[in-house]
Amino acid sequence: MRQARISHQQLAALAFTLHFAATELVLPANLAKTGQSGGWLAPLASFLVAALPIALMLGLLARRHPHQALGELACHLLGPFFGRALALLVALISTALTALSLRDVAEVIPVAILPATPLLALAVPFTVVAVYGAYCGAEVLARLSVFFVLANVVIFLLALATLSGLVHPLRLLPLYEHSPLQLFVAAWPPIGWYAESWTFLALAALVDQAHRAGRGLAAGAALATLALMLFTALSLAVFGHQFVADFNFPVYSLFQQITIGELVERLDVILISIWLLGMIVKTATHLWLAANAAGFALGMANERPLLPALAAVALILMALIPNLPWLFLFSTTLWTPFSLSLGLGIPALLLAASWLRGRQCRQPDMQA
């Protein structure tokens, strides 16, 4: 599983998919609720607070310690106990992220296209596909994510072209109603989502040119931020922030308005198909990251046998999530501070350890 290498462009596409796939449908309503007409600008603040510093720190770690995943790196820098503990933490968080991604799929699909399908009938096949994706490895998933990026560019341009007559640019103003702080309040949930990227070090370790891994992660996150801003801005400019805030999935509702003559009317289904592709990549990648870290923590040479077990745990966790409002509340309150602490804390800790280790190694040379 760890042998395959990816380019930094593929890493960027994968990072884009991991950041954007779930936020695309779920976050715009939240951004409009708190950020109002300027909510579209909030992801930029999230990027600057969480995604960019984490990408830069991971990039620096990948450059200083090429081709080492988080567990291996921590083992090398902090000792075997901390290394295995950190790998276990990555495995737990990645499994939880797999469960959250599964739940997103199980919530969106019945509302959007398959109203009569029971939750497990959706989640179980999706999990099987995700397990297969994780089994194929990160390189296959990275290649798949390139299609997701291209499909999103195409569908956004199509939406822009067909909805341009309905766009009211003034609905994107004012940038804030009361104070600029409002934008940071709106940026809080995306910060939690973006901060998850500290677990991506195992992906950065796969990049063939290690010194470009940071660039790939930052570019992916920047592109995802831009895409979220554009999709949110389009929803706000058409519906107005009050109406967007009332939707559960405003981008989906926006795509329902697209018609090309009386011929092409169901572009919302295409949007959902593209979104599903992204969610498959996202879920499978989190599962792969979980297996990768768990395999290291348990000292296994081949992590693949862990995939079904981890998928089953994710499925159980997913079933324990009560409903969509709970998921929103959890994502916006508990998850963000937890995710941000780990996201900024662990890479910073590893960088500090790496710097200290570097100094210690240099000192004997200087004494000599």
Added chain:
Amino acid sequence: MRRAIALLLLLPLLTGCWSRRELNDTALVIALGIDLVEEGVYEVTLAVAGSGAAGGGKGQQGGESLPSRIVVSGQGRSFAGVLRDIELRLPRRINLTHTLIVVVGERLAEQGLGNTLDFILRAPEFRLQGNIMMVRGGSVRTLLETEPIMESLQTKALSEIAHARVGLEMRLWEFFSARATTYRTPMLPVVDLIQNPDTGPEGQRYAAKLGGAVLLRNDRVIEYLDAREVRAIKWLRGHGREGVLTVPCGEEPGQEDVSFHILQAGRRIRPTLQGGRPAFTVSLTGRLRVTEIQCTRPLMQHEVHEQLVRRAEEELHNLIVRVIEKLQAAEADPLSFGEQVRALYPAVWRQLGERRWGETWRETPVTVSVDLRLQTTGLMSNPL
């Protein structure tokens, strides 16, 4: 080989089918109406596409004529309850995906819509692309039972009239978007049930006509607009094209008229501040084509057509001013004037108070200017 087997095993999972419904088991609703019967009791009427709908009229099967649509209704306190009640009488499951029109009864609109339309926003099958309108002069059921001219379905006929830019078109999402704010006034186009003209189907008492509109505040009707006023509203919304302006054509205004078809229509609404309070400048532009002239004045003479165009400008100016004054008197802003102040002067907007925009709008000065140009006189130059 192993991957191929894995793929084969995964294939059955990708069908996505669960609780499938065949087309034969589905009642496709094409129009939906809701009206108030008494306090808290609503009548929901559904126009379901019949087998004859696809054929452009009444179809034939086994010697029996098939209706183009079936109208069913039920009464109850909630939409979901009424829907279940109707389903008990229908041999098919109701499907709302193809609902083209939502019709609100006059009584319900007068008494207040409340949350009666909440189901439209929640139901995933509603795509908010359909039109919403209010029926006047009869019940929702009567409207949906009326046979249209040249179309097999009344709903299709009404949405075609709206699409053709002749009447006011109000999409569901547009209506709900305005309703979600405190400063944009929702509008409902009005369908009048009028006495059937001779050309209608035999024995039919009513015909439907898309005419004026109503303005709503707090979900209740506060003002009616007639068809002429709706034309002004359409121009101010940026949909003035395809309208007609008729003005007197004699040297002195008299019985003879000239009609101009509006080929191009533009509008620009610019907010400014006057003494810390908002003011607006509305500039309308348009290009005209002479469609009919009843007098014998030489149109090719510059002075003549300039005079006629000036009259058209004056006519349009007066109409626009009158409509804006009417909107201000009703403290209604369906044209997003307030939204412009909110976007461009947020400090002033905060000071004025979002919820008190109606009162501010009432006092806001609006300057209207009209600039029309004659583009063509059609295939004829001067009248015979």
